[in-house]
Amino acid sequence: MTCTSSAPDDLLFRAEQGGCLSREEILELLSLNDAEHVEHLYRSADRVRAACVGEEVFLRGIIEFSNHCMNNCRYCGLRRDNRQAVRYRMDDDEILDLAEAIEDRGCGTVVLQSGEDLHYTRERMCAIISNIKARTGLAITLSIGQRPFDDYRAFRDAGADRYLLRHETANPELFAELCPGRSLEDRIQCLRWLKELDYEVGMGCMVGLPGQTAEDLADDVLLIRELGADMIGIGPFIPHEETPLKGSKAGDAGMVLRMLAVIRLVTRDTNIPSTTALGVLDGDSRMKAFKAGANVFMPVFTPQDCAKRYEIYPGKGDVKKADGAINDFREFFGAMGRPMGKGPGGRRKRP
């Protein structure tokens, strides 16, 4: 694609005003490669973030409560066939205690995350959810993969507020290749169910997957817009040694930031984290994301011994844990004039 020097400025102006972008226009923004235009893209996204969701940065405390998974995604260190992974499951009391610690540290949301682990049955998850609701004022986000509609309904009835289910890639062939036995169609059906059940719904994709094109990334943006995601997580692909994709090239941090900025311009008032994966690939980019459209920070509260084993990608278990990370970010946000958000910080404003 060729761009005249003025075309990106016109396009960025229209994007910032909320114009509906075509696939070609999204692709053009993702393909920006001169420093001046890329900086302009980040600044536009940052202004839209300020106008649509404000200056506050909201904290979501993550508990990775099980690293068992029945799936075999080719990029993931938790995949079923990774015999090197040392597996763990937390008991219900441990999860509840961590949720209380998350509230004590000033987070308004707990994210309960695991591999697809049916050991946590519908009934057991409902008990965990309702006990957290009884003992804290936290909003609850679930990130436990694909489940039947009735499970999603039961979790919602028990008090779950939000659900993260990344679509990973909008290219159906690539999805099928990366997630054996799964289809993009089924993943999208789950996302539609979650919307129907009135969850705030999170989607997201990886950037830099082997075989992924810039056009695929533009399609990710279109799918996120079409399904009306409330939260969007964008992270780089990072190859894991114990997976079939070992030795592949990692995603590019610059492309992650451009995706994040474009998604902010397209989706306006959504919640967009600066992801842990981006920080593992490049610490500076994790910070830069907060100047390119991000408004959410997700500190990990998983105890160190378990966190080290929740290695979806290498280096993930080594990220600074909650207290240290919150202190670092508090300083960084303070310097930027961005206050820590109070309360759950959902897209849907509560009275």
Ligand code: SF4
């Ligand atoms: S990406 Fe999720 S579903 Fe796939 S193997 Fe990893 S934990 Fe399991």
